[in-house]
Amino acid sequence: MMMNYDLISENPESTVVAEFEPGFYSAAQYQSEAEMEQDFINRLTRQAYEPLTVTSEKELITNLRSQIERLNGIVFEDKEWNDFFTEHIGNPNMGIIEKTKTIQEDNIKAWTRPDGSLVNISLIDKADIHNNSLQVINQYVPEGGAYDNRYDVTILVNGLPLVHVELKRRGVSIKDAFNQIDRYQRDSFWSGSGLYEFVQIFIISNGTLTKYYSNTTRDAVSKANQKNGKGKGKTQTSNSFEFTSYWATKSNVPVFDLMDFTQTFFSKHTLLNILTKYCVFTSENLLLVMRPYQIAATEEILLRIKTSTNAKTYSKREGGGYIWHTTGSGKTLTSFKTARLASRVDDIDKVLFVVDRKDLDYQTMKEYDRFEKGAANSNGSTAVLKKQLDDPNARIIITTIQKLSNFIARNPQHKIYGQHTVLIFDECHRSQFGDMHKAITKKFKKYHMFGFTGTPIFPDNAGAIRNVEFTTTEGAFGDQLHSYTIVDAIRDQNVLPFKVDYIRTMREEDEILDEQVSNIDRERALMAPERITLVSKYIMEHFAQKTRRDSRSYSFAQLINVGEVATAKDRNKVKEVKAKTRLTGFNSIFAVASIPFVKLYYTELQKQNELLPPDKRLKIATIFSYSPNVDTEDESPEDTDGLDQSSRDFLEKCIADYNAMFGTSYDTSADKFQNYYKDLSLRMKNREV
Known part of the structure; x- marks a missing residue:
């Protein structure tokens, strides 16, 4: 019998169809x-x-x-x-x-x-x-x-x-x-x-x-x-x-x-x-x-590598591009798969995955190790980076933009500059613009440069400097190859929607209108003990509700997925979801303007925390450091050497509280503070803090 085949598309490059006209189907x-x-x-x-x-x-x-x-x-x-x-x-x-x-x-x-x-x-x-x-x-x-x-x-x-x-x-x-x-x-x-x-x-x-x-x-x-x-x-x-x-x-x-x-x-x-x-x-x-937008982004990068290699447009903007995927959409998984597949492309010698700071280097390495143990090589110093670049078996290397810049400055001649290289930048809106970016693009002779970002810089938000070549994401990396914005992610229920509450913390008569004294008086008003107490009290009282650890903050409709039918049978499942939510929920980060604010809020929050029954208390921790904006051998956001004695003493006290909470033994010394930083990051991720 002759079979009739309906072939929609056969493209050796694309897994995700570019356009598709949906049909109309009725329940009948x-x-x-x-x-x-x-x-x-x-x-x-x-x-x-x-x-x-x-x-x-x-x-x-x-x-x-x-x-x-x-x-x-x-x-x-x-x-x-x-x-x-x-x-x-x-x-x-x-x-x-x-x-x-x-x-x-x-x-x-x-x-x-x-x-x-x-x-x-x-x-x-x-x-x-x-x-x-x-x-x-x-x-x-x-x-x-x-x-x-x-x-x-x-x-x-x-x-x-x-x-x-x-x-x-x-x-x-x-x-x-x-x-x-x-x-x-x-x-x-x-x-x-x-x-x-x-x-x-x-x-x-x-x-x-x-x-x-x-x-x-x-x-x-x-x-x-x-x-x-x-x-x-x-x-x-x-x-x-x-x-x-x-x-x-x-x-x-x-x-x-x-x-x-x-x-x-x-x-x-x-x-x-x-x-x-x-x-x-x-x-x-x-x-x-992988989700369709992750696959599409990966294939767009692979296609750009192949087409620009054939056209010999590598080392130009035409040979690269950037991916705009919103925060929380799984950029690490996408970049991991992209790096793996790019390293297998014929004629590619190295794939460098470049992050902005040492904490991101560590986190990215942990994430890559979660996907595949030993799939990538991380490095702790410029010397280690050089050794890995010399190793032909190190196909994927994770490094920081600072270490890569230091490597270029100290090694004016190296074989990597002439090798066929793919550079993938994580969160490329940060420090990849300016002198470091110029140094990298000047030295490497046969490269493809790609950026991943959740917040691209366009001409309208590039700031006062209008050098589009280096101040915009497109100017630095090339065309936008794929986008998956916060609107897409909220629609697909892949990230939480925004919910902003505006809480007035100052009386109208406290508002300062005279611009000459506004900054001075505003800081004094913001740091007033009464305000610190009220803000801290609000946080403690609403923490369970805002982080959805209190199941009473859910309505039944919120627990039923969009497009589903709320049947009586679903209600038992809702009870299970509520029980799990009460135990897990979300986590929270409280960001403040400066170290003096950290001292005030940490002290007040811990004071109010002690007033709660033991089973209702929160696990509170803090992190702050001093990191000068200079390139060093081991550039680190976890540097406490520049802290004044009062701030360092306070940080020691906070870490002592943390040690008592988790049975650890960290302090503000260089090595132990780095480990504290990493341990706290991990516990935040696991919702232990």
């Missing part, structure tokens, strides 16, 4: 979930997926064998297949973590055949993604689970179930599909040979709304399975609905409807690219799947 088109499911499969078939009927695990394994044989150009004897399957695929000692690692990092298995010959067996071809086969099955019933389950639709990649789709009819909450997958993970994904533990990506849809998310690998053994004696010891997943994402176009237009999602996300090129390039298996054994 789908009278049942079964009709929606069949239409979905029909569309996949027209997109060159092979429909397959599988009614048992035996048939699933038989198909898997034939697909692995096809991919590798090999024919297994029965015993060979049984041995290979038992060792590398259906091994009862492999859990979700091991199976995820197999797909993401260890997809080629070195296997010794019975005759002693050694062969490499690939489970998924990452070099040429179109060598992989895509099949679709539906209504598969697993064998041996804790309960009887029937899965909606599964995508097989070379016979392995790597993508699972759960559907609900229009009008039903998409959260029901999410919860159903959670039940399958507890009840039956581990059953039989555990093939469904290979699933990397889940899709949930009610037709009107469609989302995707990774099969995370948090260690949480199902109590139900342990109780029933089934799946004991298996590693189950622990997903969160908060980490589900909408697909979108390159211009950040969301793709909600299942049929539109099928034409874009399930385009063979797109799906295989996401599975093979745009998932990250972290050193913490968590699987992350």
Whole structure:
């Protein structure tokens, strides 16, 4: 029978479609979930997926064998297949973590055949993604689970179930599909040979709304399975609905409807690219799947590297560019994947990831290590940076703009200047303009320069100096390659919306109108003990509410996701969310103008904190330092040498409070204060402070 294929796009460079005209679909088109499911499969078939009927695990394994044989150009004897399957695929000692690692990092298995010959067996071809086969099955019933389950639709990649789709009819909450997958993970994904533990990506849809998310690998053994004696010891997943994402176009237009999602996300090129390039298996054994704007930004940079290399426009603005992604949207993950993929581009010798200060250097290194231990090389001094630049095996190097500038000043001749280099600047709105920027661009002869920023500098906000070449982000780095603004992030619920409260802290009669004395009198008024007390009291009284640790600050509507139906069944879940929120919530940072303000507020907040019952007290800590604006060998924001004695003594007292709180032993000496700075940063991130 002649098949009709609907090919949306086949572009070897782009995973995220640039433009897409969504169709119009009404609820009347789908009278049942079964009709929606069949239409979905029909569309996949027209997109060159092979429909397959599988009614048992035996048939699933038989198909898997034939697909692995096809991919590798090999024919297994029965015993060979049984041995290979038992060792590398259906091994009862492999859990979700091991199976995820197999797909993401260890997809080629070195296997010794019975005759002693050694062969490499690939489970998924990452070099040429179109060598992989895509099949679709539906209504598969697993064998041996804790309960009887029937899965909606599964995508097989070379016979392995790597993508699972759960559907609900229009009008039903998409959260029901999410919860159903959670039940399958507890009840039956581990059953039989555990093939469904290979699933990397889940899709949930009610037709009107469609989302995707990774099969995370948090260690949480199902109590139900342990109780029933089934799946004991298996590693189950622990997903969160908060980490589900909408697909979108390159211009950040969301793709909600299942049929539109099928034409874009399930385009063979797109799906295989996401599975093979745009998932990250972290050193913490968590699987992350990138969001569309992250993928689009990464590919724009890679495309610019290739096109400018071919056109020999490197070392010019045409060879670089910048990414405008709002704060909190995951720039570190994007930059990590970009750096990794750029380091693999033919003819690229080094990738330098450049941050502004030593604390960012440390934090970025920790973040990179979280994605992949040892994937990048950080450095503590200019001498170490030179050693890494000399090392051909150090493909990705994290450094600061100050150390890089010092390196250039002290090494007027070095081979790195003539090598093909990619420089990626984090938070490029900060210090990359001016003399240091000029020194770097003058010395490097064959480079591509890219900046990531959440707050780009445009001509209108460049300040009084109108040297556009160095004072604007575009002037320094080149074209804007991709943007994902705060408006996009709030719409997608990837960051919290702004909520600004204006609280008057001075009476009208206290306001100073005479400009000649306003600054003097204003500071005296702002530092008045009565005002410090009132502000501190307000903070303590409203902390739980403002950080959402007090569940009473939530209305029921706020706890139901946009586009979902608030059913009676949801209310029990809301209670769970409230309970978790009371224990976690958000954190807070109180920024003040100067060290004298720090002393006043820290003292008053601690004083009021002592008046609270022990279980209601906050963990309060402070950080301040003295950092002159000069280049030094070990430039550091954690420098206390320039503090006056009174400020340093006060800081010692604050650190002593911190030590008593956490059992640490820090002080203001150079090494220990740096460790205090890092420890406090980590505890802030983990909401321990």
